[in-house]
Amino acid sequence: MKKLNILVTLLMGGLLFTSCNSDRDDNPTFTLPASFTLNVPANANNNVYDLINSSSITFTANQPDYGGFPLPTSYAMQVSMDSTFTDAKDGKVANYIELPTPFASTTMSIKASELNEQIIALYESVKNTDSYDNQVRPMYIRAKASVSTISNSVVYSNVVKLPNVLANYKAPDISLPTDMYVVGGSIGESWKTWQKMSPVFNSAGQFYTVIYMPANGVFKFGTKENDWNGASAINTITDTNNAAGVSAGSGDNITFANAGWYVLKFVDKIKGAKIQYDLIIDKAVVNITGTTVGGFDQSIPCTAPADQTGQWVSQPFTAAGEVRACVSVPGADWWCTEFTMQISTGNIHYRVEDIPNNWLETLGADYSIQAKVGQKLYFSFDTGKASLK
Structure with missing residues (x-):
């Protein structure tokens, strides 16, 4: 255990300890205990904690024994999916999470809504998923105590098992952006x-x-x-x-x-x-594929301009037909990031439609760039304009 002689005036909970000019045997000595006791809530073993329909869960603890005298102690509650409370290491995430609300006493009422949210976040992190299965499962709780006036004073309680905890994912009243x-x-x-x-x-x-x-x-x-x-x-x-x-x-x-x-x-x-x-x-890589460059098994890159004021230019087309252009985007197939030109306006049109075969069948001639041999496609992402020459 760690020990620290307190040789200065220590104010704690209304008690004033005073040292003399020299150290004395009755100076209070801070001792960092190995652990402290977190009590199991009443009926924990026989109760299903339905968090979304509850208000709070109350835990009590015995203050850590710092050497026989009280000290101003703050507490944080931690929750885990198993009893090990393992920190992040070797690319693996931690299997526990600390609740954001701190406590200043040994009676700690955790908001059920907060615990519900944190359990779901923990599950998604540990399981590397974006969904939660809304199943009853055991959860493990421990308390972390520290003395606000003394550094390196963190000590953890025993681990309490809650055998039946039901957290429920509730879809928030928000939706994914439709534009960016x-x-x-x-x-x-x-x-x-x-x-x-x-x-x-x-x-x-x-x-x-x-x-x-x-x-x-x-x-x-x-x-x-x-x-x-x-x-x-x-x-x-x-x-x-x-x-x-x-x-x-x-x-x-x-x-x-x-x-x-x-x-x-x-x-x-x-x-x-x-x-x-x-x-x-x-x-950035922009490719031409399809009939005009010899088939969909080929992707011919376009030439980028020096800066945003210039135009991207395709290689000369080797065959006549409909131009299929696409941006190379990480994690996306070429046909998911395809674009064409609206002939009547010269505006770039990015694919948002299902195109079973080609632009001509899907949107008509105004969106189907029909190239001749030797022509090139010119386009600017900065102005949103394109042309065929």
């Missing part, structure tokens, strides 16, 4: 153009776009125009091969150290009562 936008210093008109992202076809909550970033370029995002969200709103950022050198910059901007063209993919999920945003970044 990006804005930045090198997107359209600097910090004024909100470039709309395209949904990944047949993938709810997934959006992508292509942008140019100069060295130390920055951007923000939103689910609507003028919805200013930055790095702090993103759960995880995956910078594939560290291509962008992405970081959280000043003003909460998402900052790219390395200049270049990038594809951004947002994966949005409902977590509790909030939307969780995960961002994947990769070097």
Whole structure:
């Protein structure tokens, strides 16, 4: 056990201990115990804790024995799916979670709604899933105590088993975004153009776009125009091969150290009562496939411009037919990130339709780019315009 002689005035719960100019045998000595007792709630073994229909669960504990005298102690409650309470290690997540509400006494009433939410979050983390099965299961509780005025004073209680706990996932009154936008210093008109992202076809909550970033370029995002969200709103950022050198910059901007063209993919999920945003970044690649380049078993990359002011250009088409263009997006098939041009307007049209065979059959001639041998497709993600020459 750890021991600490307290040789200074110690005020604790109204008791004043005073030391003399020299140490004395009756100085209070702090002792860190190995554990302390958390009591099992009444009827825990015979009761099903239906959390969504309960108000609270009350636990009591005996204060840790710090050497025979009271000290100002704070408590936190931890819940686990088994009795081991294992920390995160070797790529595995922790099998327990700490409840956010602290306590200042040895009587601790846990809000049932809070416990319900945390159990679901723990289950999803441990099982690596986005769903909860609403089954009765055993849960394990322990208390963590610490003295606010003494460092390194954390001690854990025994583990209490609650054999029958029913947590219920209740769908929140929110839904996945239907639109997403990006804005930045090198997107359209600097910090004024909100470039709309395209949904990944047949993938709810997934959006992508292509942008140019100069060295130390920055951007923000939103689910609507003028919805200013930055790095702090993103759960995880995956910078594939560290291509962008992405970081959280000043003003909460998402900052790219390395200049270049990038594809951004947002994966949005409902977590509790909030939307969780995960961002994947990769070097931008745009391909042509299909009849005009020799078949759908081939993908011929387009040439990127120097910056956002230029146009992407396809290779010359080797055969006549309908042009099939697509953005290479991490985790998505080419036909889920395909785009075409509306002939009458020159606007890029991103696929949101089911296309069994081709654009001509699905949307008609106005959306079917019919190329001749030797022609090229020119397009700009910055202006949203395309042309065939």
